[in-house]
Amino acid sequence: MSVTSPQIIELTEYVPKLLGRLQLPDVVGEMLWRDYETQVSVDFPSPKTGDRWRLTNQGCVGHIPLTPDFHIILRPKVKLDNLLRMLEYAYQLKSFRFLSGLVDCQTLLEFYQRLADILARRILNRGRQGFYCAYIPKTEHLPYVRGRVDVRQMITRPWDTKIQCYYEEHTADVEENQILAWTLWCIARSGLCTERVIPTVRRAYHLLQGLVTLQPCHPRTCVGRQYNRLNEDYRPLHALCRFFLQQTAPSHETGANATLPFLVNMSQLYEHFVAEWLKAHRETALLTQALDIQSQERVYLGQGQGLYLDIDLVLYDQATGIARYVLDTKYKAASKPATADIYQMVAYAEAKGCQEAILIYPTPLSEPLNIKVGSIRIRSLTFSLAGNLEQAGYCFLQDLLGIGNRE
Incomplete structure (x- = not known):
């Protein structure tokens, strides 16, 4: 063959x-x-x-x-255009306005290639402007004086002809650029780009290769970064890098094959999508209830940090700071909630002192849940992926908060 x-x-x-x-x-x-x-x-x-x-x-x-x-x-079992819109929300790509037309892609791999091309071209454009540099503290034994010297060592080691110097070096070998280089390296090794795209990816990688140290970067490195007026344009680049690193990071064995897998975990994607959709629509929907959103909140049990709960979503009352709802996404085909999931929601609600716990499914259950365990009300709701995602989101909010659909 x-x-x-x-x-x-x-x-x-x-x-x-x-x-x-x-x-x-x-x-x-x-x-x-x-x-x-x-x-x-x-x-x-x-x-x-x-x-x-x-x-x-x-x-x-x-x-x-x-x-x-x-x-x-x-x-996927969902339509491709809905999958792409989920990716836009989950990786906060929608607001950057460079995905116009990408929903016309016929396959997920075509979408991957188009995004890779966009990332490589934006990195090349940043290279023409000059990559972001910063001052990095360094300590070296030098035959000359640079920066601040260690006088004590000079006195105690007068025979040493080299001087211990402390100085700052202005360099492009900083994490902002290391993320870009590692992502391009992963894309180039993926084997998923055509001959039309791969030369651009390689050209962008070689541009960075002489400036930065190639070292593995975790997708979490792309999240929660601080930007300033000198590197603000790195924000969309790192958002794209997070997408590629989370789906193509070389965490799987591939035998003699040099290519890397491209895998999207739909359960995680659904969780991220619901969280980001709610955050994106808080002004038009959640504001009427004066609620704040916290995703992936970790609650420690006991005095140590060995036991903890990671809650998908918590909605807080803005005025009091009290948790109003705890929510957990369940991307699976089921006719009714599993008993273990009910136990999980009771634990979440108790940990947050909350009386409303919500299980979120992508398809309606044949046996929806609406029960009380002590003072805790547990419901199952649907954020559907079958049709228009915006309409599905507002229907979900209507069921959750009792608000009407809004355009």
Whole structure:
């Protein structure tokens, strides 16, 4: 089989796919099971499966290049244009106004390539203007005086011809640029860009290569950064970098294949999307209830920090600072809430001293929940991904807060 024409196996979220024993070599099936067990459930050929492979997408979207001859495409159960809009909200890309027309992309990989091209071109443009530099403190033994010297060491070590100097160096080798370089390196290794895009990515990477140290950057590095008038234009660049690093960071084994997987965890994406949608619409909706939003709040249990709860969303009363609602997203197909999820919401509400706990699902439940456990009211609500996301969001707010739909 040609390396340029790999066999493509497509898996839609949570829909099992059966393959004949000979359709998937044992070594490839074992690689998928060993390296991607959280993304794809693998049942080996057995009497239970009718001597066939059974592969089930566990709620991921993207591309896994297992070998040059076998690639796995993980398809979403939501429409592609809604998936792209979720990504815009979740990674705070919507406000930068450079995604115009990207919803016309026919595939998620095409969307990935278009974003990679945008990022590379913006980095090249920043390079023409000059990359951001800062003063970094350094300590070195030098044969000459630079900056401040260590007089005590000079007295105690008069035979040492080199001088301990403390100085600041004006350099572009700072975290702002290291994030860009590492992201471009990951994109170049991904194998997902066409010959039309990859030269631009490589050109931007080589521009930075001579200025910064290449070192791994975690997606969290792109969040909560402080910007000033000299590097404000790095804000959208780092937002894009966070998207790429979270989906293509080389955290999976790929064997002899040099390419990296591109994987979007739909459960995490749904959680981030709901949080960012609420924050983006607080002025038109939540303001009527005078509520503040806190996402991913960590609550420590006891005096130490060994036990804690991470709550998806907490809505606070602006006037009193008291928690009004605790919310948790559940991206899964279910007819009714799981008992464990109810226990979880009771724990969240008790930890925050709150009486309203909400479980959020992407599709309506056949057995919706509306119960009280002691003084805590627990409900299940829907933030649908099936149609217009804006309308779905306002319907969710109407059910949550009792407000009417607004344009």
